[in-house]
Each structure stands twice: as structure tokens, then as C-alpha cells.
Amino acid sequence: MSPINDPVMWRSLLPWPAVEAHKHARGRLGVVSGGALSTGAARLAGRAGLRIGAGLVKVFCPPDAALVLAPTLEAVMLASFATSEQLAALAQPMDAVVIGPAAGLTEATAANVAALARTGAALVIDADALTLFRDRPGDLFACLDRDDVLTPHEGEFERLFPGLLARGREAAAVEAADQAGCILVLKGAATVIATPGGRCVVNGNGSPWLATAGSGDVLAGMIGGLLAQHMDSFDAACAAVWMHADAARRFGPGLIAEDLPGLISAVLGDLYPG
Template sequence: MSPINDPAKWQSLLPWPAADTHKHVRGRLGVVSGGALSTGAARLAARSGLRIGAGLVKVFCPPDAASVLAPTLEAVMLTSFATADQLTTLAQPMDAVVMGPAAGLTEATAANVAALARTGAALVVDADALTLFRDRAGDLFNYLDRDDVLTPHEGEFERLFPGLLIKGREVAALEAAGRAGCVVVLKGAATVVAAPDGRCIINGNGSPWLATAGSGDVLAGMIGGLLAQHMDSFDAACAAVWIHADAAKRFGPGLLAEDLPDLIPAVLRDLYPS
């Protein structure tokens, strides 16, 4: 059985700023939004990435979503794109990009995944950008490298890796990471994080209060925020999963996904080296 996720395994690797650090050194995170009626997931991911330490966070949105997003964003920047090629150009300076939450099950989303793969940014691929590649998972895997992270729940995992879950979550996640060539975060009550090099860890501080819409979007943003700060992808995923669950436990009953980003600083404060 794989080890249990514990801060002792990654706490010393968290990317704390130094006295002379500026925002670009802290990393640049991009988040791709869905259309005008599907912007909430991107806002959750973007705020979470900013809260976990990324120095600059920018949302990339279709033109029809810009007027919806602009009044709702403050520290998070915003720019629109009309084509996949434009997205490639706009995302080029980013260190990491979150793609998939409420992106839409359309070929435009598939084209946007391919466009982001051309940037060199570390990718967090979630939600619609996973489901879209059902029956053609190889196309998605061709876009990925070892710095990227897939964040499926069991339903999305089954679409990409049909039949694997029958082997058990740990074995399935490890085999999936090998097939995809990147880190896989198999979400659930005991989330499994697996890397293609054979590293695997089981999260032991899961919280039932995370069973609420949007909590996965927050986790994607948290992983992206740590990747933007150049944390190793496996360590970033392990840290984000634990911090995410600890934040939920601190709030308890009545938790909404909107609450989670603002709970992150208290968890980080307790992890900060004294």
C-alpha cells in the first residue's frame, strides 16, 4: 500500500517568497473560462491559484464572457480570445494553465487543449477537458508531458481509462499515470495521487464537506497555483489535495466552494516555517 499524504513529505518544498520576490518570480497562472453562462468555475480556480501564492493570475475567456467576468474580478486579470491560435499566443508567458472547468463539451475545447500544449506551460486538465476525450484518450495523452496533471473524479477517470478501476483505485491511478505520461489525481474520499515514475500517495485527511459543486474547480486552481511557482507536479498535487481538505475541515458544515479560497491562508500560515 502506498504511503499516506502528510505535510512532512512536501512542506519543505512549498514555494515561500523571499524578501526581494516580485509577482513574476512567484509565477504566472492562466485559467481558461467557459462562455458567458459558465464563468463561475474559472473564477473559483483563479482565486484559488492566487490565494495559494501565484504572483499573477489571468483568466482567458471567449469574447462573450468578457463583460460577465470583468465586473467580478479584482486582482485577477482578464483577456479574451476568439481562436485557439490566439489562446496560444496569450498563454505563452504563463508558467501554468488550468483548462477544463465549465469549458464546454465542444471541439473548441479540444482545440484549446491542443493550443495550450504548444505553450510549454504546465497544464492542469480537469472536468470538460477530460470528458471531451472519451473514446479518444490517446489524443489527449499526446498533448501531455510529465509536468502536467489530470484531475478526474471516478466518472471522468472511467471515461479516459475504461475498466481500470476494477483493479482498485491505487493500481488504477498508477497505471493511468503511466499511460498518460503525467501526474493523475484520482479524486474521492481517499484521493490518490500518482506519477508516471511510480510515485503514489493516498490522501488521508479527506473531508465530506468537499462534496459540493465547485470544490474540484478550487482544487484545480490550487494545483495550478503551485505549478506556476515551479513546484514539482507530484509534490504540488499532494500539497494541494491536503491543503484543500484541511481548509474544508476548518469550515465544516455548510461549506460552499466559494468559501474555500479564503480558507487557504490559514492553512498556509500553519505550514509556514517558524
């Protein structure tokens, strides 16, 4: 039986700003948006990354989405790109990048994943950027390293790792992390976080109120925000999963994904050692 994810495991590792901190010292997070009709997921992820402490968050979008996003973003910055090479150039200064939420099931998304892998930023790969590789998972795994994080729900997991869930969620997550060569977050009522080599924890504070559209986009942004602050990828995934569920518990019935980023400050406040 794997250990239960608990703040005692990672609370002392959370990145708190020093007295002399500035925004660049607190980490830079990029979030890749989909097209003009698919921008909400990136906004959710970006706001969550900012709330969890990244000093600078920038959404990267196709040109057609720029005029949709510009009036809706405030502290989160914005830049547009037309090619994967332009995206890689924009992402070069980033410490972490989230790609996948509403990114589109297109070859352009595959090219964007490959381009981001060359930047050195830690990647959080979710949603469309997982499903896109269902018939060629090796192409995705070739882009990954130990610092990257995959965040599939069971449907996305089955597409990338067909048949593994028959072994049970914990064994499946460990094997998948080994195959992918990175951190694996298998989402669900009891989310499993696993590393290559067999380290595994199970989240114990899951909330049914997270069963709502967009909550996974918020989680991706939370993980990305901690990665941008140079938290270890496994610890960042464990911390974000627990805090995500704790935020949902605090709100309770009626929760929608838009509520979650605003709850992060209270969760962090209870974890803050100051």
C-alpha cells in the same frame, strides 16, 4: 499499501516568496473560462491560484464572457480570445494553465488543449477537458508531458480509462499515470496521487464537506497556483490535495466552494516556517 499523503513529505518544498520577490517572480497562472453562462468555475480556480501564492493570475475567456467576468474580477486579470491560436499567444508567458472547468464539451476545447500544450506551460486538465476525450484518450495523452496534471473524479476517470478501476483505486491511478505520461489525481474520499513509473500516495485527511459543486475547480486552481511557482508537479498535487481537505475541515458543515479560497491563508499560515 501506498504511503499516506502528509505535510512531512512536501512541507519543506512549498514555494515561499523571498524578501526581494515581485509578482512575476512568484509565478504566472492562466485559467481558461467557459462562455458567458459558464464563468463561475474559472473564477473559483483563479482566486484559489492567487490565494495559494501565484503572483499573477489571468483568466482567458471567449469574447462573449468578457463582460460577464470583468465586473467580478479584481486582482485576477482578464483577457479574451476568439481562436486557439489567440489563446496560445495569451498563455505563452504563463508558467501554468488550468483548462477544463466549465470549458465546454466542444471541439474548440480540444483545440485549446492542443494549443496550450505547445506553450510549454504546465497544464492542469480537469472536468470538460477530460470528458471531451472519452472516445479518443490518445489524442489527449499526446498533448501531455510529465509536468502536467490530470484531476478526474471516478466518473471522468472511467471515461478516459475504462475498466481500470476494477483493479482498485491505487493500481488504477498508477496505470493511468503511465498511460497518460503525467501526474494523475484520482479524486474521492481518499484521493490518490500517482506518477508515471509507479510512485503513489493516498490522501488521508479527506473531508465529506468537499462534496459540493465547485470544490474540484478550487483544487485545480490550487494545483495550478503551486505549479506556477515551479513546485514539482507531484509535490504540488500532493500539497494542494492535503491543503484543500484541511481547508474544508476548518470550515465544516455548510461549506460551499466559494468559502474555500478564503481558507487557504490559514492553512498556509500553519505550514509557514517563518
